[in-house]
Amino acid sequence: MTTDIAAPRTGAAPAESHVPLPADLKVTQWRVLRSEWVKFWSLRSSYITLAGTVLGMIGFGVLFSAVTANRWPVMEAAQRLRFEPTGVSLRGFELAQLIIGVLGVLLVTGEYGTGMIRASMSAAPKRLPVVWAKAIVFTVVAFIAGEVSSFVAFFVGQALLSSQHIQTSLSAPEVLRTVFGTGLYLTMVGLLGVALGWIIRSTAGGIATLFGLLLVLPALSDALPTSWSQHITPYLPSNAGQSLTAIKPDTGMLSAGPGFWVFCVYIAVGFIAAAILVKRRDA
Amino acid sequence: MIEARAVTKRYGDKTAVDDLTFTVRPGVVTGFLGPNGAGKSTTMRMILGLDAPTSGAVTVNGKHYAEHTAPLHEVGALLEAKAVHSGRSAYYHLLSLALTTGIPRRRVDEVIDMVGLRDVARRRVGGFSLGMGQRLGVAAALLGDPATLVLDEPVNGLDPEGILWIRTLLRALAAEGRTVFVSSHLMSEMALTAEHLIVIGRGKLIADLSVRDFTELASRKVVRVRTPEAGRLRDLLVGTDVSVTGLEPDLLEVAGLNSEAIGKAACAAAIPLIELTPVQASLEEAFMELTQDAVEYRVDDPDRSVA
Secondary structure: OOOOOOOOOOOOOOOOOOOOOOOOOOOOHHHHHHHHHHHHHOOHHHHHHHHHHHHHHHHHHHHHHHHHHHHHHHOOHHHHHHOOHHHHHOOOHHHHHHHHHHHHHHHHHHHHHHOHHHHHHHHOOOOHHHHHHHHHHHHHHHHHHHHHHHHHHHHHHHHHHHHHOOOOOOOOOOHHHHHHHHHHHHHHHHHHHHHHHHHHOOHHHHHHHHHHHHHHHHHHHOOOOHHHHHHHHHHOHHHHHHHHHOOOOOOOOOOHHHHHHHHHHHHHHHHHHHHHHHHHOOO | OEEEEEEEEEEOOEEEEEEEEEEEOOOOEEEEEOOOOOOHHHHHHHHOOOOOOOEEEEEEOOEOHHHOOOHHHHEEEEOOOOOOOOOOEHHHHHHHHHHOOOOOHHHHHHHHHHOOOHHHOOOEHHHOOHHHHHHHHHHHHHOOOOOEEEEEOOOOOOOHHHHHHHHHHHHHHHHOOOEEEEEEOOHHHHHHHOOEEEEEEOOEEEEEEEHHHHHHHHOOOEEEEEOOOHHHHHHHHOOOOOEEEEEEOOEEEEEOOOHHHHHHHHHHOOOOOOEEEEEOOOHHHHHHHHHHHHOOOOOOOOOOOOO
């Protein structure tokens, strides 16, 4: 309701500018970047989804680590053999990836849904600087949030596991790479969301497509004959990307390096499609 | 200066703007009139490079909008549908636009004061009334101190005080030598604000003329005559330049003769007159007459609602 908002007063002198404007009012990539930075931090949804990502990552890591430590004394030998301390503390990425993905989609579709995109595109009519600026702002913010929450989840998780002396440390083989890789994976999932936002333009459609890519596609590929699926399944976006979060690759999956590059290709293709569509379509 | 040359815009098989050519000159307020769905908003989006014309070209000061290096300094725009993220405050909305082109923060504060939104500048735009949203749109349009202003239905949702404010503002902006292009579907409002008019209907140009010419067009007078011998008077008056319409059995409407000529003719033929009244069509009536063939949505069309 708007009833509690005071009616605006009419300004006096209608059009005069008393603030001198600088001679250089050129739109530059740096200026658009600053604009996008301010845009990001002036929306409540940014804070909520970022907090959700961090809490999901840390909270689930704590939960899984605590439960594992608790059950360790009564665990069967077969289960103990499958136990892997880094992965347990990083399990939260399964939830966090969805939240940060939503943040990525919303970064773009929030503008299409409200009409803000028309203001953005008339302020920067070359359009592509807006696409790159959003990608850069998102990468910086998501990378920091992803890495911080990944490392915090790891350390808290290992502290909980240490009660049973089953913890690991960053100096153990592949552990640092896995913890760092999980933060990186979260950043990249979000970036994929940003690209999908540009392509699809609606929040519901963008989120549905992202979740479909991450969750539904791998399940569908299980239905394929083995002779096919072995050539397809490892290269699906989520499977390729999640190689970053595994201390050693699951059977038939890519290892972290190739997995990372395959995921990069998806994101690059997404942004190329986004750039072409943004240039071509009416805003 | 805004120039549209043979601009056509099609969405699928629907032609929104059809071979439109016009020029909007600086120094005066130019009204852009047409019924709902005539293509006004589409034309304005094409001026701003948001929609690309199917054919033809629109330029602002000789260049396509997107070719200007400082677009907000070149053109300030208020678009019909709110172009604002409802979750952001008015201040941050304007600041984010200002930053793209290096406009200082103090200018943001200044335009907020200009449009009278200081008290609510830190509130989320989602809670704004229609009128406050329009004021924010005007603030965004003024932000870059632009040479050209393009405003789509700026008085929409404003209270009488706000309407008066917009009117004064637009005239002041034009008097400073700026190009001011304002759309409306209200002829009466444009008659008070604009000096020049571009009228479109169904995407086509209907008229490009000064408000004074339009008013003269509108003042084509008719005379109402009440007489018990209506049939005889009709036969007497009707001619090549004179048309007579019977409104009631004893009431005629005569177009093409003034009341003096009718009175004298009736006197000479010994027809008693009970009433002789010159009637002037209102601007709104003249506008409706001008655009009647071009109205997109009619009330009597059951498949479409009045937009």
